[in-house]
Amino acid sequence: MDLFQYDFMMRALMGALIIGLAAPALGIYLVQRRLSLIGDGIGHVALTGVGVGLLLNQSPVISAVIVAAIGAVGVELIRERGRTSGDLALALLFYGGIAGGVVLVALSDDASSNSLVQYLFGSLITTSPEDIAVIAVLGAAVLIAMLAFRPALFAVCNDEEYARVSGLPVRALNILMAVTTAVTVTIAMRTVGLLLVSALMVIPVAAAQQVTRGFRTTMAAAMAIGLVAAGAGVVVSAEADTPPGATTVILALAVFVAITVGAAGWRVVRRRVHPPHEVEPPDVVLQEVR
Amino acid sequence: MSVENSNTRSVESSNTRNAESGNTPSVVTVRHAAVGYDGREILHDVSFEVGAGEVVAILGANGSGKSTLIRTILGLTPLTRGEIDLFGTPQRRFRDWARVGYVPQRLGAGSGVPATVGEIVASGRLARRGIFRMSRAADRTAVRDALTDVGLLDRINDPVTTLSGGQQQRTLIARALAGQPDLLVLDEPTAGVDAASQEAFAAALSRFQSTGGAILLVAHELGPLRPLIDRAVVVHEGRIAHVGPPPEPAGHHAEPDHDHVHPHAVPQATGICVAPTDRIAAN
Numbered sequence: 001m002d003l004f005q006y007d008f009m010m011r012a013l014m015g016a017l018i019i020g021l022a023a024p025a026l027g028i029y030l031v032q033r034r035l036s037l038i039g040d041g042i043g044h045v046a047l048t049g050v051g052v053g054l055l056l057n058q059s060p061v062i063s064a065v066i067v068a069a070i071g072a073v074g075v076e077l078i079r080e081r082g083r084t085s086g087d088l089a090l091a092l093l094f095y096g097g098i099a100g101g102v103v104l105v106a107l108s109d110d111a112s113s114n115s116l117v118q119y120l121f122g123s124l125i126t127t128s129p130e131d132i133a134v135i136a137v138l139g140a141a142v143l144i145a146m147l148a149f150r151p152a153l154f155a156v157c158n159d160e161e162y163a164r165v166s167g168l169p170v171r172a173l174n175i176l177m178a179v180t181t182a183v184t185v186t187i188a189m190r191t192v193g194l195l196l197v198s199a200l201m202v203i204p205v206a207a208a209q210q211v212t213r214g215f216r217t218t219m220a221a222a223m224a225i226g227l228v229a230a231g232a233g234v235v236v237s238a239e240a241d242t243p244p245g246a247t248t249v250i251l252a253l254a255v256f257v258a259i260t261v262g263a264a265g266w267r268v269v270r271r272r273v274h275p276p277h278e279v280e281p282p283d284v285v286l287q288e289v290r
Numbered sequence: 291m292s293v294e295n296s297n298t299r300s301v302e303s304s305n306t307r308n309a310e311s312g313n314t315p316s317v318v319t320v321r322h323a324a325v326g327y328d329g330r331e332i333l334h335d336v337s338f339e340v341g342a343g344e345v346v347a348i349l350g351a352n353g354s355g356k357s358t359l360i361r362t363i364l365g366l367t368p369l370t371r372g373e374i375d376l377f378g379t380p381q382r383r384f385r386d387w388a389r390v391g392y393v394p395q396r397l398g399a400g401s402g403v404p405a406t407v408g409e410i411v412a413s414g415r416l417a418r419r420g421i422f423r424m425s426r427a428a429d430r431t432a433v434r435d436a437l438t439d440v441g442l443l444d445r446i447n448d449p450v451t452t453l454s455g456g457q458q459q460r461t462l463i464a465r466a467l468a469g470q471p472d473l474l475v476l477d478e479p480t481a482g483v484d485a486a487s488q489e490a491f492a493a494a495l496s497r498f499q500s501t502g503g504a505i506l507l508v509a510h511e512l513g514p515l516r517p518l519i520d521r522a523v524v525v526h527e528g529r530i531a532h533v534g535p536p537p538e539p540a541g542h543h544a545e546p547d548h549d550h551v552h553p554h555a556v557p558q559a560t561g562i563c564v565a566p567t568d569r570i571a572a573n
């Protein structure tokens with residue numbers, strides 16, 4: 001394809017593919033513990049990090065990783081307390097994060113609405129070779145951590161109390177997950193943007209679990225769907241001249257709808273071919289009611 | 291104890307455990323334990339012991355504090371006062387959690403991400419193998435043996451949500467057995483479980499006990515577990531109201547003059563022991 005004779009397109013594709021693999025690998029744990037929207041919240045907090053970076057003329061990716069990681073660990077510590085006020089505390093943190101980011105970006109030398117939009121909705125085309133190096137290293141770290149600790153993370157997300165009684169380092173694993181969430185959100189802000197980050201963590205998992213039976217197969221299928229959606233998103237957005245982040249998310253949603261409809265259709269067909277067994281008679285003597 | 295042993299323990303390993311138990315005075319020791327939430331005390335001055343190889347049932351009405359008691363023993367709820375020892379070590383310093391197999395009341399609320407029966411049971415193996423080591427053949431054997439023990443090996447690759455409530459409960463006991471514990475702690479294991487599963491449950495527990503394992507369980511109704519129980523501890527209003535032989539055997543409920551008053555139906559103010567008062571009186 002002609003498009004990929006340009007270096008920036010190759011970089012865009014590489015960045016997207018890394019995120020496409022890493023985001024669902026982390027997202028499956030978040031979905032499992034019903035924290036599907038946490039990525040979105042951490043994305044809000046990361047915007048403050050972007051603001052800090054722009055204000056100090058440092059790399060916004062690095063400062064966003066740091067601020068988002070602090071925010072994510074804070075959220076985890078609130079969650080651990082298990083109080084209902086945690087919900088409210090999260091809301092305060094998220095709104096504080098996005099408001100702080102908007103104010104800090106406005107104060108920086110780079111204060112244009114353009115730079116803000118670039119982080120909110122992604123901007124693959126302006127990704128520099130240095131950015132790609134950071135995305136590749138951090139993305140690989142997230143992926144390795146999520147795959148290597150799969151049994152332990154599964155145990156914690158599936159039944160946290162049981163994991164604690166098993167003597168697993170539950171808090172360390174939770175903080176690992178919080179930090180990798182922050183890292184994933186930040187490296188994904190270049191691809192899909194902070195406002196759509198959660199989508200790449202959640203939608204591939206939601207699509208995969210329509211047809212899978214186990215956790216491991218769901219994870220593999222979600223990563224495959226994420227990879228395809230992210231790759232196709234870059235190509236389609238370049239061809240159709242649409243924003244890559246939103247295009248990727250729409251493609252992932254299309255996969256979700258296709259799998260859901262397909263699976264429902266398959267169940268109907270199977271029921272026609274193998275009708276369910278007759279209901280067993282009850283274990284009591286039934287008398288005819290007149 | 292050797293990690294390589296499968297969960298249907300060899301005679302050798304159970305002998306080892308019995309030899310060990312000669313030195314360790316008890317598996318669980320609770321001394322003057324008090325527990326409270328938000329300034330409200332739920333358990334006051336509770337003391338009891340579970341000896342090696344012993345099967346102890348904690349009985350009591352809903353809200354009597356019996357579940358809080360085992361959660362405290364497991365370290366899920368902090369102690370306000372008193373002491374708890376596990377295998378002779380103060381609970382705060384106890385690190386050998388692989389020796390404890392916990393069976394919660396039910397599978398955590400499903401999140402929608404599918405998990406197979408085998409995957410759930412394999413997570414019970416982590417306490418033994420640690421989180422840094424990959425799963426080995428011995429780990430997979432332990433998972434299969436544990437599932438065989440509860441009669442669910444044929445469901446190993448099925449999503450756990452396709453199982454009945456009783457089968458899910460058996461999955462949880464298999465998860466605990468996969469870690470080859472020396473103590474099983476069960477929270478209302480037979481609540482809302484079908485008869486076939488209750489029988490499979492009792493059989494698995496009985497095999498566990500026969501290899502020298504100790505069992506501490508919380509129950510509302512003993513059902514088919516009754517013959518296994520060595521000792522009953524009745525908790526009432528946060529105190530121990532009765533320690534001793536298990537309440538009357540199963541036939542009692544069927545007696546013609548038995549008015550079938552269940553613990554939860556007994557008014558809170560009727561004397562020292564609300565729990566199975568009807569059965570204790572018969573002792």
